Amino acid sequence: MATIHEVAALAEVSVATVSRALQQPERVSDKTRARVLAAVKQTGYKPNLMAVKFRSGKSRNLVVLVPTVANLFFARVITGMQQSAHDKGYSLLLCNTMANEAMEQSYARMVHTSQADGLIQLRAFNPFTGLEMAADQPLPMVNACEVLDRIRCPTVLLDNKAAAYAMTEYLLGLGHRRIAMIKGPPRSPLTRDRVAGYKEALAEAGVDFDESLLSPGNFSLASGQKAAADLMALPRPPTAIFCENDEMAIGALQQLKQLGLRVPQDVSVAGFDDIAFAAYSDPPLTTIAQPAEEFGSTAVSLLIDLIEGRLGKAPKVILPFDLIERASTGPAPGHLT
Amino acid sequence: MATIHEVAALAEVSVATVSRALQQPERVSDKTRARVLAAVKQTGYKPNLMAVKFRSGKSRNLVVLVPTVANLFFARVITGMQQSAHDKGYSLLLCNTMANEAMEQSYARMVHTSQADGLIQLRAFNPFTGLEMAADQPLPMVNACEVLDRIRCPTVLLDNKAAAYAMTEYLLGLGHRRIAMIKGPPRSPLTRDRVAGYKEALAEAGVDFDESLLSPGNFSLASGQKAAADLMALPRPPTAIFCENDEMAIGALQQLKQLGLRVPQDVSVAGFDDIAFAAYSDPPLTTIAQPAEEFGSTAVSLLIDLIEGRLGKAPKVILPFDLIERASTGPAPGHLT
DNA sequence: GAGAAAAATGTAATGGATTACATTTTGCAC
DNA sequence: GTGCAAAATGTAATCCATTACATTTTTCTC
Numbered sequence: 001m002a003t004i005h006e007v008a009a010l011a012e013v014s015v016a017t018v019s020r021a022l023q024q025p026e027r028v029s030d031k032t033r034a035r036v037l038a039a040v041k042q043t044g045y046k047p048n049l050m051a052v053k054f055r056s057g058k059s060r061n062l063v064v065l066v067p068t069v070a071n072l073f074f075a076r077v078i079t080g081m082q083q084s085a086h087d088k089g090y091s092l093l094l095c096n097t098m099a100n101e102a103m104e105q106s107y108a109r110m111v112h113t114s115q116a117d118g119l120i121q122l123r124a125f126n127p128f129t130g131l132e133m134a135a136d137q138p139l140p141m142v143n144a145c146e147v148l149d150r151i152r153c154p155t156v157l158l159d160n161k162a163a164a165y166a167m168t169e170y171l172l173g174l175g176h177r178r179i180a181m182i183k184g185p186p187r188s189p190l191t192r193d194r195v196a197g198y199k200e201a202l203a204e205a206g207v208d209f210d211e212s213l214l215s216p217g218n219f220s221l222a223s224g225q226k227a228a229a230d231l232m233a234l235p236r237p238p239t240a241i242f243c244e245n246d247e248m249a250i251g252a253l254q255q256l257k258q259l260g261l262r263v264p265q266d267v268s269v270a271g272f273d274d275i276a277f278a279a280y281s282d283p284p285l286t287t288i289a290q291p292a293e294e295f296g297s298t299a300v301s302l303l304i305d306l307i308e309g310r311l312g313k314a315p316k317v318i319l320p321f322d323l324i325e326r327a328s329t330g331p332a333p334g335h336l337t
Numbered sequence: 338m339a340t341i342h343e344v345a346a347l348a349e350v351s352v353a354t355v356s357r358a359l360q361q362p363e364r365v366s367d368k369t370r371a372r373v374l375a376a377v378k379q380t381g382y383k384p385n386l387m388a389v390k391f392r393s394g395k396s397r398n399l400v401v402l403v404p405t406v407a408n409l410f411f412a413r414v415i416t417g418m419q420q421s422a423h424d425k426g427y428s429l430l431l432c433n434t435m436a437n438e439a440m441e442q443s444y445a446r447m448v449h450t451s452q453a454d455g456l457i458q459l460r461a462f463n464p465f466t467g468l469e470m471a472a473d474q475p476l477p478m479v480n481a482c483e484v485l486d487r488i489r490c491p492t493v494l495l496d497n498k499a500a501a502y503a504m505t506e507y508l509l510g511l512g513h514r515r516i517a518m519i520k521g522p523p524r525s526p527l528t529r530d531r532v533a534g535y536k537e538a539l540a541e542a543g544v545d546f547d548e549s550l551l552s553p554g555n556f557s558l559a560s561g562q563k564a565a566a567d568l569m570a571l572p573r574p575p576t577a578i579f580c581e582n583d584e585m586a587i588g589a590l591q592q593l594k595q596l597g598l599r600v601p602q603d604v605s606v607a608g609f610d611d612i613a614f615a616a617y618s619d620p621p622l623t624t625i626a627q628p629a630e631e632f633g634s635t636a637v638s639l640l641i642d643l644i645e646g647r648l649g650k651a652p653k654v655i656l657p658f659d660l661i662e663r664a665s666t667g668p669a670p671g672h673l674t
Numbered sequence: 675g676a677g678a679a680a681a682a683t684g685t686a687a688t689g690g691a692t693t694a695c696a697t698t699t700t701g702c703a704c
Numbered sequence: 705g706t707g708c709a710a711a712a713t714g715t716a717a718t719c720c721a722t723t724a725c726a727t728t729t730t731t732c733t734c
Contacts, residue, residue: 019692027711050391055691070413072407095419114720115428276558341720365683
């Protein structure tokens with residue numbers, strides 16, 4: 001691969017002139033520029049960006065830690081990130097962490113070793129824990145989707161409590177009184193906030209909270225199915241099931257069908273995320289739409305602003321949600337609308 | 338950030354000794370090594386890997402061009418890639434191309450500018466076209482899933498023709514004679530091979546090929562729905578629909594339901610890929626399972642072998658498929674099994 | 675303890691591009 | 705043509721770690 005020296009030699013100028021001809025064309029005379037450009041063409045010269053990055057101390061790479069790529073919500077988030085990063089001249093180093101902390105820490109180390117300028121974390125774990133840090137420097141990290149509350153860094157999130165409140169209120173409005181919730185992992189802030197919104201809506205409607213209607217899940221189709229089976233086996237089963245994501249809701253739908261129950265006549269089901277499949281389930285799923293791509297693009301923008309020193313206090317961006325009403329929810333059995 | 342010089346000064350040794358103490362500990366005396374390690378700890382020294390990469394001329398980055406991350410099959414492929422790359426000390430630079438050639442070329446340029454050592458392309462387009470290349474050098478590229486046939490590079494693929502043949506044969510065995518196919522984009526080698534397998538199976542069974550039963554799609558849920566609507570509006574509609582991916586099959590399922598048709602009693606539906614949702618559709622989808630993660634890990638292995646000069650001829654790896662029989666397919670109406 | 679081999683350590687070049695500073699050339703006014 | 709400012713170009717340092725080669729120190733043998 002040709003270097004700037006070969007180009008300089010061929011064009012009979014110094015390397016500084018070649019560099020200038022390419023970076024600041026106006027600083028070089030027309031004649032020289034033409035000679036340099038010709039030499040560039042002839043040698044097929046491509047600047048070694050590794051050298052540039054090394055010298056500048058900026059890698060223009062961003063590490064992205066994703067719990068699972070094989071999750072349509074995250075896939076959309078990544079899409080938004082990639083678009084935004086590309087527009088701004090940054091590249092994404094992707095890590096599918098499977099929520100493995102060691103893996104996350106291993107990738108976080110790329111920031112310390114100058115391979116990346118910053119990191120985006122999509123779940124509530126600080127991947128820099130354990131790596132001794134310049135404590136005074138703010139971490140070049142942005143937290144999105146499922147956010148840490150123990151750490152001060154820019155975050156992008158949904159008002160999960162409000163969203164869960166809205167969905168619960170909607171189900172209450174349909175006459176449901178026994179509303180189950182299929183949760184995510186118990187320690188997740190996401191779960192905590194959504195459960196809080198759910199409880200608040202119940203309380204305001206004067207409906208007693210029933211612990212047995214909270215069923216644990218892990219965001220997978222199978223866990224939704226399992227949770228639905230458990231819920232319907234209760235002495236007093238729910239008439240509505242609110243799932244913390246669409247995958248679990250689709251799993252639940254299948255289980256209800258197997259039990260011979262009709263949705264929404266016998267049981268209503270609601271999801272969260274509005275993935276593409278939500279509109280194609282049977283029946284189509286009532287859910288909370290999140291601006292997933294915007295999560296990604298906002299997280300990238302914030303991170304780049306942070307890296308390039310344009311960010312003062314660590315901002316907290318709250319994105320809007322939207323309750324999408326489809327056919328999987330309906331009036332509670334025996335309830336007159 | 339501390340450099341090797343500061344560590345050397347603190348430990349009162351030369352930079353060469355520091356480097357050796359860290360890279361080849363046995364080449365340094367115990368006493369010195371201890372001093373260096375202490376200095377490393379005290380300064381919080383982390384080697385600047387950008388400098389290392391620059392000097393070595395190896396970035397240990399791989400560019401991955403993915404048509405859409407928001408496709409569960411590709412998501413699984415990426416998962417496999419990431420695992421394999423991480424195990425081998427490489428990182429993935431992800432590009433969600435949206436099949437945009439300019440975007441792909443822009444990322445391919447990273448290989449020429451030493452930012453990446455190689456590239457994996459998941460669709461049939463050579464992203465290096467237009468970039469003048471060292472024609473003698475083999476391109477540091479691996480093609481997987483949907484492969485180019487015009488270019489000589491290592492490839493990982495399914496025997497799509499055989500898979501389509503197997504599925505068509507299976508449907509024929511259920512008594513279907515009017516079997517439709519919802520295709521992918523017409524110019525895709527994937528589509529071409531699968532259609533070829535489909536035709537061959539029909540021909541061997543003595544069933545005339547009917548052009549009107551080939552309906553175009555683009556792998557999206559919506560296109561499957563649309564195609565199913567068109568097919569069922571034919572004067573002689575099909576009794577079975579074979580879709581080139583599960584998303585289109587799920588779209589088709591919804592359309593059939595809206596038309597009041599029962600699956601599989603009235604129409605059988607088959608997919609391709611075996612994404613997670615295939616087992617949770619209503620009814621669960623008969624489909625062709627592909628080892629998606631293995632596509633990813635194999636592609637990464639091949640690329641690294643190629644980069645590191647361990648690969649002779651460009652190999653062609655063919656991965657196995659599996660026909661998964663679920664409830665969406667059944668005997669053709671009026672056919673006795 | 676001398677001498678040689680082996681081990682440990684040091685010096686300085688290297689990789690490719692950028693850029694501060696130095697020098698040369700050009701352009702213009704008179 | 706002179707003189708001076710502005711423009712163009714060149715020289716060499718810099719970024720950081722690695723490593724070939726040079727030098728010093730240790731170890732071992734007789």
